[in-house]
Amino acid sequence: MIQLDLLRCLLAFLLVSAYLVLCYAKLGRRPVRAPAAAGGAIDWLVVHASQTGNGEALAAQTCATLQHGGLSARSTCMSELEAQDLLACERVLFIASTYGEGDAPDAAERFIRVVMAARADLSHLHFGLMALGDSSYRHYCGFGASLEQWLLESGATALFPRVDVDRLAGAAIATWQHHLSHLAGTMDAPDWSAPVYQDWRIAARRLVNAGSQGAPVVDIELVPADGALPDWQAGDLVQVRPPGDADLPREYSIASVSSEGHVRLLVRLHRRDDGSTGLCSGWLCEGAGPQDTIALRLRKHSRFRLGANQGRPLILIGNGTGMAGLRAHLKARVDAGQIQNWLLFGERNAHCDYHFRSDIEHWQASGALASLSLAFSRDQAESTYVQHRLLEQGQQLRDWVRGGAAIYVCGSLEGMAGGVHDALLSQLGQQQLDQLSAQGRYRRDVY
Numbered sequence: 001m002i003q004l005d006l007l008r009c010l011l012a013f014l015l016v017s018a019y020l021v022l023c024y025a026k027l028g029r030r031p032v033r034a035p036a037a038a039g040g041a042i043d044w045l046v047v048h049a050s051q052t053g054n055g056e057a058l059a060a061q062t063c064a065t066l067q068h069g070g071l072s073a074r075s076t077c078m079s080e081l082e083a084q085d086l087l088a089c090e091r092v093l094f095i096a097s098t099y100g101e102g103d104a105p106d107a108a109e110r111f112i113r114v115v116m117a118a119r120a121d122l123s124h125l126h127f128g129l130m131a132l133g134d135s136s137y138r139h140y141c142g143f144g145a146s147l148e149q150w151l152l153e154s155g156a157t158a159l160f161p162r163v164d165v166d167r168l169a170g171a172a173i174a175t176w177q178h179h180l181s182h183l184a185g186t187m188d189a190p191d192w193s194a195p196v197y198q199d200w201r202i203a204a205r206r207l208v209n210a211g212s213q214g215a216p217v218v219d220i221e222l223v224p225a226d227g228a229l230p231d232w233q234a235g236d237l238v239q240v241r242p243p244g245d246a247d248l249p250r251e252y253s254i255a256s257v258s259s260e261g262h263v264r265l266l267v268r269l270h271r272r273d274d275g276s277t278g279l280c281s282g283w284l285c286e287g288a289g290p291q292d293t294i295a296l297r298l299r300k301h302s303r304f305r306l307g308a309n310q311g312r313p314l315i316l317i318g319n320g321t322g323m324a325g326l327r328a329h330l331k332a333r334v335d336a337g338q339i340q341n342w343l344l345f346g347e348r349n350a351h352c353d354y355h356f357r358s359d360i361e362h363w364q365a366s367g368a369l370a371s372l373s374l375a376f377s378r379d380q381a382e383s384t385y386v387q388h389r390l391l392e393q394g395q396q397l398r399d400w401v402r403g404g405a406a407i408y409v410c411g412s413l414e415g416m417a418g419g420v421h422d423a424l425l426s427q428l429g430q431q432q433l434d435q436l437s438a439q440g441r442y443r444r445d446v447y
């Protein structure tokens with residue numbers, strides 16, 4: 001009898017051990033496991049990874065369409081998405097743009113490094129993916145494609161083929177809407193049409209870099225042709241539709257605040273490889289006369305607005321026409337009586353390329369600019385850029401960041417943005433820079 005009990009115990013022990021070995025073997029392949037869906041879980045999670053806000057706006061419209069069909073849906077930025085979020089829901093829609101040379105937008109940086117780098121079992125997950133891009137780039141919709149690959153490799157199931165959207169082409173967006181209507185079981189989806197362009201006219205235009213070694217830069221003030229000036233916030237953009245290129249608006253950072261009574265732009269006359277002038281910059285800088293109307297619309301750029309950084313010290317870093325976006329922030333800050341501002345600006349020569357010099361000097365003299373670092377690359381034998389100023393002032397940078405500062409970068413993607421990123425990395429370290437990104441304290445408007 002005792003022997004039989006012992007045998008049973010032994011068998012039970014072997015069974016439990018075998019079960020545990022199996023579980024661990026499985027867990028080895030599945031480092032994170034799906035918790036049971038919480039009560040009141042939403043039907044759809046809509047995740048956007050967007051640099052300049054197109055994807056974010058499409059995510060809001062996607063949510064509205066699902067809600068219109070009686071489904072619960074929540075939109076979230078990829079910067080806030082954790083592996084747990086994907087494990088806790090069953091249906092996700094992704095809207096992901098591509099930046100740089102086939103790179104992910106800043107909003108996806110942490111997700112790629114932390115979530116995508118780890119393995120996850122997403123076999124419970126069904127997803128749809130819309131990739132935003134521009135087919136004139138070599139890596140068309142590059143990030144959308146790698147996100148899809150990761151989802152499939154993690155066991156997730158695609159609900160429909162990936163929808164690639166070339167320069168926000170209406171036909172591709174209609175395909176996405178069609179899928180949504182199917183999912184939401186409704187054909188009368190809310191209106192998705194983009195805001196219409198308004199007629200504007202040029203109230204003032206001035207070449208600001210006569211004698212520069214670089215291409216002409218023009219300071220342009222625009223007002224609505226009729227009607228009131230719409231409202232916007234520092235950090236926002238305008239889209240201008242150049243004549244003869246109906247589908248392809250060009251973006252420009254707004255340099256003014258709405259209380260100034262006009263939209264102010266700093267536009268560099270673009271030269272193509274064949275020597276011809278760019279369509280939109282040519283129209284704004286030279287072609288359009290005072291009687292011509294400019295088709296323009298304002299665009300919210302949430303990732304470059306102050307948002308929750310309102311009360312923080314601000315480190316503003318930029319070059320060239322990037323001074324436009326930085327000026328809007330400085331003007332808004334000075335008007336609000338916030339003086340903890342450190343501007344780092346770079347161009348070629350101080351005598352002709354120092355954009356908004358009188359504003360900057362005035363703010364500095366009045367104490368509204370706590371710190372100013374200039375880098376004019378061609379004013380001395382050795383080329384000096386804003387990133388070098390950051391390296392020289394590493395201690396000040398660390399002190400400001402310790403004091404809660406947020407960092408805003410505006411201007412050239414090529415050269416400046418990468419150089420500044422590397423300088424920040426060397427002075428602050430990866431962990432702190434990651435933390436700043438996660439807290440929305442490192443933001444970029446680079447092109």
Ligand SMILES: Cc1cc2nc3c(=O)[nH]c(=O)nc-3n(C[C@H](O)[C@H](O)[C@H](O)COP(=O)(O)OP(=O)(O)OC[C@H]3O[C@@H](n4cnc5c(N)ncnc54)[C@H](O)[C@@H]3O)c2cc1C
Nearest residue numbers: 250251252253266267268270278279280281282321324447
């Ligand atoms: C977020 C953001 C902010 C910006 N802010 C500023 C700013 O403040 N100041 C500033 O000067 N510039 C800014 N730019 C750059 C600006 O949007 C334009 O790219 C620049 O003025 C050149 O446009 P263009 O029409 O003059 O030149 P174009 O040569 O006509 O166009 C420039 C590029 O657009 C694409 N393109 C144009 N037409 C076509 C077509 N028919 N088919 C395919 N591709 C086409 C090509 O890639 C081409 O190289 C910003 C860009 C972005 C993305």
Ligand SMILES: Cc1cc2nc3c(=O)[nH]c(=O)nc-3n(C[C@H](O)[C@H](O)[C@H](O)COP(=O)(O)O)c2cc1C
Nearest residue numbers: 050051052053054055097098102133134137140141
């Ligand atoms: C500086 C810059 C770099 C870009 N690089 C790419 C690219 O490598 N591949 C691509 O498909 N699209 C590229 N695009 C196009 C964007 O993905 C496209 O404009 C998209 O609509 C932006 O959406 P968003 O506002 O949500 O970020 C680039 C756009 C800019 C302004």
